Amino acid sequence: MKKLSVRRRHPLAAFVVLLLALAATGGLYATLAPADEAQAETSAQSLAIEEGKRLYEVGCSSCHGRGAQGGSDGPSLVGVGAASVDFQVGTGRMPMAQTGPQAPEKPAVYTQAEIDQLAAYIASLGPGPNVPEESAYDPARGDAARGGELFRSNCSQCHNFVGSGGALTNGKEAPSLRDVEPRYIFEAMLTGPQNMPSFPDTTLTEQDKLDIIAWLDEVATSESPSPGGFSLGGYGPVGEGLFAWTFGIGALIAVAVWIGARSTKARKS
Amino acid sequence: MSTATESPKTTADAPKNRGKAPAGERVADWADGRLGIYSLAKANMRKIFPDHWSFLLGEICLYSFVILILTGVYLTLFFVPSMAEVEYHGSFEPMQGLLMSEAYASALDINFEVRGGLLVRQIHHWAALIFVVGIFLHMFRVFFTGAFRKPREVNWLFGFLLLVLAIFTGLTGYSLPDDSLSGIGIRLMEAAILAVPVVGSYLQMFIFGGEFPGHDIIPRFFVTHVLLLPGIMLGLVVAHLILIVYHKHTHYAGPGRTNENVVGYPLLPVYMAKAGGFFFLVFGVITMIAATVTINPIWLLGPYRPDQVSTDAQPDWYLGFSEGLVRMMPGWEWVIPGGYTLNFGLLIPLAVFPAMLAVIGLYPFFESWVTKDKREHHIAQRPRNSPTRTGLGVAWLTAFGVTTIGGGNDLFAVHFNLSINAITWFCRIGFFVLPVLAFFITRRICMGLQRRDRDKVLHGRETGIIKRLPHGEFVEVHQPLPQDQLHVLTSHDQATPMEVGPETDENGVRRRINPVERVRARLSRTYYGEQAQIPKPTSEEYHEITSGHGHH
Structure with a gap:
């Protein structure tokens, strides 16, 4: 220490310190500075x-x-x-x-x-959920049967069993999920937009979300098979009742009027 | 086709035939000797049925019922009414490997494995909806034309019981496949049973054989749905038809149609052909609907699990009003000191529901009590000529409609961009206000129509042709109605309201008048008083006017 303290007043000391400082800065910069690409x-x-x-x-x-x-x-x-x-x-x-x-x-x-x-x-x-990778919402990677079960446990209360949508209080509604892009379904589950609760990965894992998307892809798109014929929107018995009261009985009354009017009238007069 | 007038000739020819009788005659003879069908057939083959499309509404019900039995038998062959848990491995991909009851699995198999199963299931369900729609319309017709009056009150009761049984057969059938909607429906029913004071929990245990859902409810509903209720209904249908034959059919007023006769066509051959053809048409229409329109897609609903629920969980339409009553009722609850809970949110709907049905069954007795009318009636009234009854009917329908809308409030909210809360409040208030409004408006309309009838009788039909008289006056040419229409418009009775008599007797002493009689007289005035009947034109009025205005 003595040597150092003797020479600290040497005329070149300032230059030496400056050099060392520059070297340290340069070295630190070389090791710590981000790469060019990252910079871009x-x-x-x-x-x-x-x-x-x-x-x-x-x-x-x-x-x-x-x-x-x-x-x-x-x-x-x-x-x-x-x-x-x-x-x-x-x-x-x-x-x-x-x-x-x-x-x-x-x-x-x-x-x-x-x-x-x-x-x-x-x-x-501020930190928040990112836009998912394409593979995270690929319906082909999910299990529709398991997704249906999860859907009925977590979603159908508001969105109906096939995602036709439903009413919430005071004019709010759970929208129809028919033909909604898988990406948006994933994001909606992740972020819980508007009145929807959010389902982060701790609640519904990524696989759970994939399964739900697979179920919707199976039953709630325009390409979904409808073995029973027209689906009447998938709204359950209310739509069916309206159909029975209009088209159903309407057709039968038309037939009844026709039959009632068909008589052996020619003989009567 | 041979007609009534030709048939005696053929019977007259018969004795000449000395050879072996034709096969048909021998069969008939054989059967007659053992079953005595000749007198039965003779009495009934010429039974007359009047011609009007509204008389065919009951037939729609009858044929739907037959279709329900036929398709129901087919479905019974494949359905397994068991709540044992199985893993699904059928051909419907999106259900693979799920745990479900055998009932639901077999219902899925009916859709996807059984030949024609899906079609038959859909025919069965559509026919069930249309059956009850048909019963409603048939009852409208009978109600609004007064065809329930003496001697047909008992038959009205049979029909009413058929409606109630049809509703409950529908409820149990809806519950059988054990899909999500079935289970949610049964759960609501269980909740309603539990809301019954004192005996509720015992009843629930008795019906479900344990805690919900248990393992008994599907098998029990199955027996109720396929055996008990249809058996009773079949008996009632037969009784209903026998009474129709016994009372003979009502007909609308017209020349030659009196209270003592029935004008129409004979059962054989005309009505047999018509009715038979109508059966196939009804079957055809229902099958066409079932083949093109999905009903209750149970494969999408998933197996019932008590922890899962879906929106749009409504009963079939005929129970929509009960659902509405529950949705409209505020969730009031009292806890009686001692810890007993009274759940008015379910208890009051549970009381109003049977009351709304019961008034239908009891109405004929109420009306005959009010009107003291003990005569037989075989001519169907025009609804306008009984404004109070028509008003009451429309009021009931309004209440039914409001509660049904209440039962589908979520769908109305979504599809008409309304607030579900606003709809619920509309229904709560409307349930009390709208029927009253409907009653008075209907009565006014009926009165207006009666006035119109009177005008038409006295002044004829407006032709729309304007004539200018030589002195410049413009008149519209009125065409007198033909004789038969005059008859139709004037043939109804107009009774006078009942009087309780003077307040005092001949000595000026106040008479004791039974307060019930006072009420009855008041009600009688609403049926027959000034505000319910426009005096129909008399023949003097008619002649006076027509002779005076001959040039019209």
Whole structure:
């Protein structure tokens, strides 16, 4: 230590310290700095966030607030995650055309690229569920029978046994799941949009979600076989009763009128 | 086709034939010697049935019932009424490996393995819905035309019992496949039974043989559905038909149609052909519906598990009103000190449900008590000529309609973009208000129609032809009605309301009048008083007007 303390006032000491500091900084930079590629991704990500923020400010901020902190007209979006944005905007529910009990499904306003940018912006505000990989919602990977059982335990109370939809309180409703893309069904389960409870992977595992999607793919699409003929919408006995009271008895009364009018009238006169 | 007038010639020819009698005659002779069918056939083959499409509504019910028995027998061959648990390995992919009761598994097999099973199941279910629709319409016809009056009150009761039994046969049948909807329905029934004070829990144990769901309810419902109720119904149907033959059919008023005769066509050959043809048409229509429209797709509903429930879990339409009563009723509950719970949310619907049915059965006796009418009636009334009865009928239908809407409130909410709460409140208030409104509006409409009839009789039909008279006046040409229509419009009776008599006797002393009699007189006025009857035109009025306005 003595040598060091003797030379610390040497005229070159400052240069030596400077050199060492530079070497350390350079070395640390060389080991710790992100690779070039990662650097490019970050800039693309930040660009998407930037674009998303711009879209957000035009289309969403009037209800959800300038910083997505929420307000009297819309909830906070901090931490809802990219999956939520992908679902709400992708199915056209957001932006809402008007306030109401619930945002109805309608044609999407934004392109998928714009939706991704919005999702990136919202995801940058706080951690939340990400948009799932394609394999996570591939119906072919699920077990429809098990999915049906899970569906009847967790979903059919509101969505009906084949997902035809049903009413909730005060004008809200559980929408029909017929012909809904598996991706949106997955995202809805993950994020619990509007009045729906969310089913994170701790409640319904990824396999459970796949099975439910497989069941819906089996029974609730336009291609699903309907061995009994027209399905009358799959609404159960109310629709059947209406059919019996209109077409059923209507046809029979028409026949009765016809039979009643067919008489040996020619002989009578 | 031979007619009534030609047939005596052939019988007259018969004795000349000295050879061996034709085969048909020998068979008839053989049967007559042993069964005595000749007198029976003679009396009944020429039975007259009047011609009107509304008289065929009852036949729709009869034929649906026959179809139900035929298809039901086929389904019984394959159905296993057991609640034992099995694993499904049939041909329906989305149910593979699920645990379910044997009943549900065999019901799935009927759909997917048994030849024609799905079609027959759908015919059975559609025929069941249409059967009860038919009973309703048939009862409308009988009710609104007053065809339940003496001597047909008992037959009305038979028909009413058939309606009640049909509803319960439907309920038990709906419950048999042990699918999700079946089980939810049975669960609601169990809850209603449990809501009965004091004996509820005992009744529940007695019916289910243990805690819900147990292993007994499906086999018990099976026996009830395929044996007990249809057996009683078959007996009642036969009794109903025998009484129709005994009373003879009612007919609508017309020239030559009196209270003492029946004008129409004979059973053989005309009605046999008509009715037989109608059977096949009914069968054909129902089969066509069953072949094209799904009913109760049990393969999509899944096996019943008490922990699973679905929205759109409604009963078939004829019990929709009971479902509605439960949905409309606020969930009131009293806990009596001592810890006993009275569940009014189910108890009151459970009381109103049979009451709504019972008033149908009792109405003929009520009306004959009010009107003191002890005469026989064989001419069907026009609904407008009995406004109070028509009003009461429409009021009942309104109450039934409101409760049925209440039973499907969720579907109405979704499909008409309404709030389910608003619909429920509409039904709660409407159940009390709308029938009253419907009663008065219907009566007003009936009165208007009576006035119109009176106008038509006195002034003829408006032709729409406007004539200008020489002095410039415009008149519309009225065409006098033909004689037969005049008869139809004026042939009904108009009774006078009952009077309780003067308040005091001849000495000025206040008479004792039974308060029940006062009520009866008041009710009688609503049936026959000024606000229920427009005096029909007399022949003097008619002649006076027609002679005065001859140029019309």
